[in-house]
Amino acid sequence: MTGRLWPRGLRARLLVAVVLVTVLGAAAAAWSSARSARNALVTSTQQRLTAAVAGQIGAITPQLTYPPDQGALDRLRAAVGVHTLVTYRGLRSADGTGVEPVTGALRSAVRARNRLVTQRITAQGRPWLLIGTPIVITAPDGARTPSGIEVYTARDLSGVERQVDGLARSAAGTAALALPLAALLALLAARSVLRPVRELRDTARRLAAGDLGARSPPQGADELAELTVTVNEMADSLQASMAAMRKMQADAKRFAADASHELRTPLSTLAAVVDVLAAAADGMEPDARESSQLAISETHRLVRLVEDLMEVSRFDAGTARLRVDEVDVAGALRDCLRARGWLDRVELEAPDGLLLRLDRRRLDVIVANLVGNALRHGEPPVRVHVSASGDQVRIQVTDGGPGVPEHVLPHVFDRFFKADAARTRTPGSGLGLAIVLENVHLHGGDITAGNADGGGARFTVRLPRDVEDR
Amino acid sequence: MAAILLIEDDPLLRRGLQLALRGHGHDVRTADTGEDGLREMRSSPPDLVVLDLMLPGIDGLEVCRRIRSAGRVPVIILTGRADDFDVVGGLEAGADDYVVKPAQPTVLDARIRAVLRRSVGDPDGVRAHRDLRIDTAALTVSLRGEPVLLTPTELRLLLTLSRAPGRVFSRQRLLEEVWEHDYLGDSRLVDNCVQRLRAKVEADPSSPEYVQTVRGFGYRFGPV
Numbered sequence: 225m226t227g228r229l230w231p232r233g234l235r236a237r238l239l240v241a242v243v244l245v246t247v248l249g250a251a252a253a254a255w256s257s258a259r260s261a262r263n264a265l266v267t268s269t270q271q272r273l274t275a276a277v278a279g280q281i282g283a284i285t286p287q288l289t290y291p292p293d294q295g296a297l298d299r300l301r302a303a304v305g306v307h308t309l310v311t312y313r314g315l316r317s318a319d320g321t322g323v324e325p326v327t328g329a330l331r332s333a334v335r336a337r338n339r340l341v342t343q344r345i346t347a348q349g350r351p352w353l354l355i356g357t358p359i360v361i362t363a364p365d366g367a368r369t370p371s372g373i374e375v376y377t378a379r380d381l382s383g384v385e386r387q388v389d390g391l392a393r394s395a396a397g398t399a400a401l402a403l404p405l406a407a408l409l410a411l412l413a414a415r416s417v418l419r420p421v422r423e424l425r426d427t428a429r430r431l432a433a434g435d436l437g438a439r440s441p442p443q444g445a446d447e448l449a450e451l452t453v454t455v456n457e458m459a460d461s462l463q464a465s466m467a468a469m470r471k472m473q474a475d476a477k478r479f480a481a482d483a484s485h486e487l488r489t490p491l492s493t494l495a496a497v498v499d500v501l502a503a504a505a506d507g508m509e510p511d512a513r514e515s516s517q518l519a520i521s522e523t524h525r526l527v528r529l530v531e532d533l534m535e536v537s538r539f540d541a542g543t544a545r546l547r548v549d550e551v552d553v554a555g556a557l558r559d560c561l562r563a564r565g566w567l568d569r570v571e572l573e574a575p576d577g578l579l580l581r582l583d584r585r586r587l588d589v590i591v592a593n594l595v596g597n598a599l600r601h602g603e604p605p606v607r608v609h610v611s612a613s614g615d616q617v618r619i620q621v622t623d624g625g626p627g628v629p630e631h632v633l634p635h636v637f638d639r640f641f642k643a644d645a646a647r648t649r650t651p652g653s654g655l656g657l658a659i660v661l662e663n664v665h666l667h668g669g670d671i672t673a674g675n676a677d678g679g680g681a682r683f684t685v686r687l688p689r690d691v692e693d694r
Numbered sequence: 695m696a697a698i699l700l701i702e703d704d705p706l707l708r709r710g711l712q713l714a715l716r717g718h719g720h721d722v723r724t725a726d727t728g729e730d731g732l733r734e735m736r737s738s739p740p741d742l743v744v745l746d747l748m749l750p751g752i753d754g755l756e757v758c759r760r761i762r763s764a765g766r767v768p769v770i771i772l773t774g775r776a777d778d779f780d781v782v783g784g785l786e787a788g789a790d791d792y793v794v795k796p797a798q799p800t801v802l803d804a805r806i807r808a809v810l811r812r813s814v815g816d817p818d819g820v821r822a823h824r825d826l827r828i829d830t831a832a833l834t835v836s837l838r839g840e841p842v843l844l845t846p847t848e849l850r851l852l853l854t855l856s857r858a859p860g861r862v863f864s865r866q867r868l869l870e871e872v873w874e875h876d877y878l879g880d881s882r883l884v885d886n887c888v889q890r891l892r893a894k895v896e897a898d899p900s901s902p903e904y905v906q907t908v909r910g911f912g913y914r915f916g917p918v
Contacts, residue, residue, distance in 0.1 A: 488774060489704050491796035496710030499799040500717045527796045549865075549881065550910065559877040585878050 234421070238414040239407060246406030247399060254395030262388040266381075270342060270353055273379045277355050278340065280304050281375055285359055292373060294318070300375065307352075307378035312371075325378035330356045338370055344381070351381040420448040424455055436463040481537035487530050491523070498523045525653075532655040535589075536639065539662040546583045546666055548691050553578045553587075553610055553617065560588045561595065561608075570595055574610035580617060581690045586663040591619065593656040594683050598623035602681055612689070619685040627675035636673045637661040660685075667691050696810055699740040700724045701731035701757065702772070703749050711744070714799035720806065728757035739767055742806055745789075746772045747780050755787045762788030766845045768809045772797055785886040790847040791873060792880075808874035812846045821856050823916060826895060826904055828856055837895055847872065848891045851884075855905060855915040864912040888913060 284303040288296050294317075297310040301317035304310075307325050310317040324347070333341040333356070340357040359373040423440040430438035439459060442452040498520045505516045538544040554574035561567045591608065598606040602623025609620045628636060635641045640654040657673075660683075664671045669687035676682040698720045702708040705726070712722045723740065725731035728749045735743070743761055747754030758769050771784040771792045781792055790809045793802050817831035825838045833849060835842045844852065850872045855863060863871075869879030872887075888907075892899040906914055 485774065488795040489707050492772075493704070493707040493710040495796050496707070496714035496799050499714045503717050527798070530796060547881070556877075563876060588878055 235411075235414040235418055238417070239410045242410035242413065243403065243406045246402050246409075250399040250402035251396070254398045255392075258388075258391045258395040261391050265387055265391075266384060269381065269384045273353055274340060274342060274355055277304060277375075277377055277379075278357065281357065281359065288359075288373075290361070290371060297373070300373070304375060304377050307380075309376045310373065311376075312373045325352075325354055326356065326376040327354065330354050330376065331374070334358055334374055334376075347378075351385050353379045353381050355379065417448065420452060424448075424452055427455060427459070431459055431462070436466055477537065477540040480533060481541060484530050484533035484537060487526075488534075491527055491530055494523045495527055529653040529655075532653040532659060535659050536655055536662070539659075539666075544662070544666055546586070546691060548581050549584050551580050551582055551584050551587065553580055553619075556584055556587055557591055557608060557610065557619075560591050564592060564596075566595060566599065569599060569604065569606065571605055571607045573607065575612065578610065578612055578617070580687070582667055582687060583663075583691070586666065590660050590663050590685060591621070593660045594621040594685070597621075597656060597683075598625075598681065601625065615689050617687050617689060619687070620682060621685075622676050622682045623680045624678070625680050627679045628673060628681045633673055637671075696720050696741040696806065698722045698742050698744060698806065699731060699734055700744045701726075701728060701749065701754075702744075702746045703727065704746075711797070711799070711802070715744075715803065715806075718799065718803040720803075728752040728754065731757060732760055735761065735764070735767070739765065741767070742810055743767055743769045744772065744802070744806070745769055747784060748774065755783050758784060758787040758789055766843055768846055770802070770805055770809060781880070782882065785882055788845075788890065790845060790887075791883060804874065808872075809847055811874075812849060818857075823856070823859065823904065828852060835895070842894050844891070844894060847887055848894070851887050851891055852895070852905075852915075855913060859916040860914060862908045862911050862914045866912075868912065884913070 280303055281300070284300055288300065292300070292312050292315070294315060297312060297315055297317040301308045301310045308317070309325050327343065327345065330341060330343045333343075335358070338358055338360070340355065343354040343356075345352050345354055354376065355378075356374065356376045359371045359375065360368045361371045362368050420440070420443060427438045427440040436459065439456045440452045442449040442456070498516070501516045502520050505513050505520075508516060535544075554572075554576055557572055557574055558567070561570055561572060595606060595608060598621055602625030605624050607620070607622045609618075609622070611618050611620075637657050637660075639658045641657075661671055664685055664687070667687050668691060669685060671683060671685045674682050674684070698715060700708060700711055700715070700722055702711065702724065703726050708724050708726065712724055715722045723734060725734050728751050731743070731745070734740075745754050745757060745761075749757065754771060758771065761767055761769055768790045769788065771780075771789045772795055773780040773784060773792050774795055784792055791805045793805055812833050819830060821828040821830065827836045829835070830853060835844055835849065835852065851868065854868065854871050865881040865884045866877070866879065868884045869875045869881065870877075873879060873883055875883075888905055889899070892902050892905055895904055896902045904915060906916065908914055
């Protein structure tokens with residue numbers, strides 16, 4: 225719950241905290257100054273009222289007879305004013321209208337202390353100052369004896385109270401005045417903190433998105449500036465290592481491209497001379513004939529390997545291009561199988577008249593590699609199944625062998641990946657499936673390797689019906 | 695047996711190809727630079743030139759252009775890569791066909807034989823279409839009475855197309871019939887050859903009368 229009540233943004237938090245602190249501080253200051261002003265005001269008013277009452281009583285007491293009768297009490301009451309009560313033993317001044325100016329506490333205090341006592345009460349919804357005093361007889365020798373006459377009077381404090389309220393209001397106003405000021409300050413402070421934070425965030429986002437050249441300019445010399453400098457250094461080192469890695473990768477790829485390029489001329493020579501050897505092999509001694517045949521088959525293998533390497537290098541260099549034609553898929557697949565003498569070893573199931581715009585040669589490479597793989601590593605029956613749906617065409621190549629082990633599946637498209645370490649020499653170059661993958665991607669399609677329900681390996685190629693030229 | 699001039703700078707490959715092509719029944723002369731090759735051509739023109747594009751001195755493309763401007767001797771180029779501009783450049787320079795290294799002698803031999811084959815089917819006399827006369831027996835072509843000098847490939851393309859005026863031939867079909875390529879032939883060969891043929895027989899090659907494009911399908915002869 226607190227998470228929801230407490231604002232989440234840094235700006236909002238700063239704003240709330242600063243405003244809260246400022247307003248509380250201002251309110252406390254205003255309240256305390258209002259309070260002391262009020263105390264001073266109340267005290268002085270009290271003193272003034274008390275002195276006035278004492279003066280009035282002092283003015284009339286010499287004219288009093290002692291012991292006083294009812295009339296004397298009434299006169300005394302009238303002299304002090306309304307809301308006054310004068311008592312002498314059992315006697316009370318008449319006309320005790322208005323506020324009852326005496327409370328039990330006040331009376332006992334007056335009697336106990338035998339001097340003027342004040343008390344503040346609220347009556348009829350207004351604040352009052354009650355003043356109670358005994359009248360003391362001072363003998364000519366200075367001896368003071370209580371006369372037994374007690375004067376109680378009440379004075380209205382509404383005026384003072386109004387003044388005090390005014391003070392409180394002005395204090396509250398002062399505190400309120402601090403509110404917008406505090407908010408402004410908080411916003412300014414928040415901005416100075418948040419701008420670098422936001423810049424850092426943007427920089428981090430761009431870095432994450434792959435823009436390794438993204439940096440934030442550090443401003444000032446505070447902790448945020450230090451953080452910015454650190455982030456920039458991190459980005460520098462990231463950029464440097466990425467560049468180094470890319471260079472290494474590019475170097476490795478260029479090396480493969482250069483190497484295969486350089487191999488072409490001597491391989492062409494070899495291919496030419498083994499062609500001569502092949503023609504003459506029949507008339508050779510058995511050992512020489514076998515050697516010639518080995519040289520011939522290995523040369524062909526080398527030629528295939530170098531051709532595959534060059535093909536892969538073209539993908540790596542980004543120079544592989546599609547040459548899109550309208551192609552009858554069933555016909556193209558039949559041609560592909562027929563050219564390699566596979567027609568009677570592979571079951572081809574493809575709808576007639578399915579025309580696609582794609583690169584005929586690359587389709588041939590894809591299917592020839594997948595079927596060749598199935599024939600080499602799987603067992604019959606090898607099936608090629610083509611189906612079209614919506615804007616996609618699916619070509620599935622399935623064999624009847626044991627399938628591809630689960631731990632091998634993620635690596636089947638890796639270059640030179642060999643599932644079985646012992647079987648290092650297969651007729652393939654080790655690049656076939658990698659080339660298939662690249663060719664499928666070049667068409668904007670995808671390929672997955674898996675196992676059929678029956679257990680055989682199954683490669684599924686999905687190609688868009690209409691490939692954009694690229 | 696054909697008289698072949700092989701222009702190749704690598705001595706071992708030159709010798710290897712010479713031996714292999716000789717094994718396929720050809721008479722092979724060699725040259726190690728473009729300049730040398732052009733000299734050889736002038737002294738005794740061969741039936742066909744096999745030309746490596748990577749040569750010291752004047753490069754293969756330039757040699758190809760000069761051979762083409764000098765006459766009708768067919769040229770097969772040896773190129774490093776099938777995809778790059780070498781092939782496009784070579785075809786634009788007038789090459790009839792290309793073989794990608796590492797070159798297989800059997801493939802090269804098949805290309806040589808296809809390029810050198812001039813006739814198509816049995817001669818059926820003279821085909822006359824407006825200003826164009828195609829003599830299928832003498833294998834000559836004339837436009838408004840003037841002889842048109844076509845390379846063997848251009849002639850075969852024209853003979854193939856004009857055999858059935860108005861019929862559309864796909865590029866694939868033309869590659870099989872004219873170049874004798876398998877089902878994966880490079881359709882750029884057809885497009886380039888069509889352009890060269892048009893330049894020789896059409897009054898306005900940009901709006902051709904005789905060799906017309908059928909968009910998305912291929913080419914047809916006429917209808918005139």
